[in-house]
Amino acid sequence: MYRRIRLCSNRGGYEAVPEPPQPIDLGLAKARLEAERIPVVDARVMLIVRIEPEVTLSHRGRLLFKTQDPQLAVRAFERLRSIPELPPMEDAPGSEALGG
Amino acid sequence: MARGVMLMSGGIDSPVALHYLLRQGHAMVAVHMDNRPFTDDSPLAKVVDHLAMLREHYRQPIPLYLLPHGPTQITLMRSTDRHFGCVLCRRFMWRSAEQIALREGATFLATGEALGQVASQTLSNMRSATASVHLPIVRPLIGFDKQEIERVAKSIDTYAISTRPGVCCQAVPDKPATRSNLIQILKEEERIDVDGMIDEVVRKAVIL
Numbered sequence: 001m002y003r004r005i006r007l008c009s010n011r012g013g014y015e016a017v018p019e020p021p022q023p024i025d026l027g028l029a030k031a032r033l034e035a036e037r038i039p040v041v042d043a044r045v046m047l048i049v050r051i052e053p054e055v056t057l058s059h060r061g062r063l064l065f066k067t068q069d070p071q072l073a074v075r076a077f078e079r080l081r082s083i084p085e086l087p088p089m090e091d092a093p094g095s096e097a098l099g100g
Numbered sequence: 101m102a103r104g105v106m107l108m109s110g111g112i113d114s115p116v117a118l119h120y121l122l123r124q125g126h127a128m129v130a131v132h133m134d135n136r137p138f139t140d141d142s143p144l145a146k147v148v149d150h151l152a153m154l155r156e157h158y159r160q161p162i163p164l165y166l167l168p169h170g171p172t173q174i175t176l177m178r179s180t181d182r183h184f185g186c187v188l189c190r191r192f193m194w195r196s197a198e199q200i201a202l203r204e205g206a207t208f209l210a211t212g213e214a215l216g217q218v219a220s221q222t223l224s225n226m227r228s229a230t231a232s233v234h235l236p237i238v239r240p241l242i243g244f245d246k247q248e249i250e251r252v253a254k255s256i257d258t259y260a261i262s263t264r265p266g267v268c269c270q271a272v273p274d275k276p277a278t279r280s281n282l283i284q285i286l287k288e289e290e291r292i293d294v295d296g297m298i299d300e301v302v303r304k305a306v307i308l
């Protein structure tokens with residue numbers, strides 16, 4: 001389960017990390033994203049999802065949103081969540097899901 | 101004085117190393133390996149600003165070569181053992197920089213590496229990484245500790261640029277090897293077309 005979307009360690013983006021870690025079937029996720037006509041770069045242990053903002057999805061379920069705008073990160077999370085069937089967010093994403 | 105090629109990452113160390121080489125009077129060319137999509141635009145922006153600062157300070161041109169490194173990372177991630185990702189990545193950086201040095205008539209390569217700061221900067225990893233090139237490699241900061249480097253970075257006004265927010269490299273493996281031997285590394289490289297990849301990187305180089 002994702003608990004929150006927080007600023008990453010280098011402050012250049014936002015991340016969501018499932019707790020406990022939840023392996024993602026990247027092959028399946030890629031197929032689902034491509035079926036939605038979302039461009040994906042497959043780097044074997046991660047997918048780079050070409051939406052706005054760009055998102056990295058790791059095989060351990062970590063999502064990295066390449067934006068410094070938390071609302072854009074939440075919006076991207078919402079868009080992605082249902083497509084590759086990611087684990088749920090503890091609270092409905094929104095400002096309350098954001099952590100420091 | 102000599103002409104050299106400096107690998108610039110956007111971090112704290114490389115502009116400090118470049119500062120020392122410029123201070124000695126060397127003519128330097130900068131190379132930045134563009135790691136997108138495994139980073140964002142921030143490393144390149146930082147390198148551009150570092151060079152602007154140092155060009156002004158030393159009143160000399162420092163050409164910047166931008167080389168695409170993301171496709172190389174993708175190939176490495178798909179086809180080689182993730183454990184050795186950092187060493188393999190460094191070997192491609194060195195080889196690409198050496199090609200630029202040959203083009204520029206440079207006689208040495210340089211980096212901001214300091215011993216033991218990160219996983220890729222152990223002696224055995226440095227040896228495995230640099231065995232891929234023939235030009236001498238200069239490391240002005242090799243014996244510096246982090247505090248010393250930061251102090252100099254602040255004094256030359258590059259520290260604030262280096263510490264701006266940015267997405268760190270997503271291609272770094274979860275558990276990078278801190279020890280490697282060349283036989284293992286060469287075996288990994290047998291799985292990929294090293295020369296073809298380097299040619300492609302250098303062919304797509306952009307001078308800024």
